[in-house]
Amino acid sequence: MEIPFRSVEDSFAGVDRDAFEAVRPAYEPWAIEPGTEKLVIAIQSYLVRTRHHTILIDTCIGCGKTNSFFPDWHRRDDDGWLRRLAAAGVAPEAVDYVMCTHLHSDHCGWNTQQVDGRWVPTFPHARYVMARDEVAPMEAAGKGGYANTTYAESILPVIEAGQAALVATDHALDDEVWLAPTLGHTAGHVAVHLRSNGQEAVLCGDLIHSPVQCRFPDWQYRIDWDAEMGVATRRKFLETAAEAGHPILTAHFPSPSMGRVVAAGEAWRFEFLED
Numbered sequence: 001m002e003i004p005f006r007s008v009e010d011s012f013a014g015v016d017r018d019a020f021e022a023v024r025p026a027y028e029p030w031a032i033e034p035g036t037e038k039l040v041i042a043i044q045s046y047l048v049r050t051r052h053h054t055i056l057i058d059t060c061i062g063c064g065k066t067n068s069f070f071p072d073w074h075r076r077d078d079d080g081w082l083r084r085l086a087a088a089g090v091a092p093e094a095v096d097y098v099m100c101t102h103l104h105s106d107h108c109g110w111n112t113q114q115v116d117g118r119w120v121p122t123f124p125h126a127r128y129v130m131a132r133d134e135v136a137p138m139e140a141a142g143k144g145g146y147a148n149t150t151y152a153e154s155i156l157p158v159i160e161a162g163q164a165a166l167v168a169t170d171h172a173l174d175d176e177v178w179l180a181p182t183l184g185h186t187a188g189h190v191a192v193h194l195r196s197n198g199q200e201a202v203l204c205g206d207l208i209h210s211p212v213q214c215r216f217p218d219w220q221y222r223i224d225w226d227a228e229m230g231v232a233t234r235r236k237f238l239e240t241a242a243e244a245g246h247p248i249l250t251a252h253f254p255s256p257s258m259g260r261v262v263a264a265g266e267a268w269r270f271e272f273l274e275d
């Protein structure tokens with residue numbers, strides 16, 4: 001799905017108003033909603049089929065999850081995501097791996113579903129690959145908090161079912177799929193690298209939320225765990241991605257969400273893939 005989210009000022013600290021005003025029209029309406037200046041963001045998963053495995057990367061908001069942070073997502077009674085996955089030819093039983101770039105509520109919701117009043121893994125045969133450094137702070141967060149709700153509903157049932165693989169942030173699944181630490185948004189945030197037929201692509205998760213941050217990488221995302229680290233990670237990622245020229249599969253950029261990072265003056269811009 002694609003929605004107008006928080007405004008630029010509500011999303012970022014350090015916005016240079018004049019510099020932003022000069023380029024704002026270029027981002028409207030596709031990435032910034034005119035009038036409200038809300039970021040237009042997608043919320044989505046990626047389905048990856050390799051020679052060996054069927055892999056789901058990030059699992060959206062889920063159905064019926066508690067969410068005190070984003071009221072619009074609180075107990076959403078919507079199983080459309082699962083039906084669209086079935087329409088793509090993937091039964092829950094066929095998923096081999098579930099990977100989460102990080103464990104915010106819009107990235108791990110469908111990790112579990114409610115059956116007879118209990119949260120159970122949605123994918124009964126899958127290994128759920130999660131960074132140990134991401135899980136640990138959530139586990140330690142104590143009772144009652146937002147993270148704790150997500151932990152209790154979307155993470156703990158997976159661990160209790162024995163389906164969690166808690167890994168290092170540079171874990172490699174095989175020579176086609178591996179993680180790279182991209183910390184800042186959260187304590188254990190990872191990018192997921194894919195290689196196929198000699199080509200590489202990177203899923204970047206929430207190290208960047210909007211194409212406008214290619215132009216202004218130093219804007220600090222307000223809910224980053226460590227916003228300064230987030231800026232450093234974003235800059236390094238953009239620089240590397242522009243040099244490599246490989247496709248970037250973003251979590252939240254507006255549809256089609258995939259493209260390439262291109263150097264532009266002292267910053268970068270994002271060019272969508274043609275298809």
Ligand SMILES: [Zn+2]
Pocket residue numbers: 104106107206251252
């Ligand atoms: Zn997100």
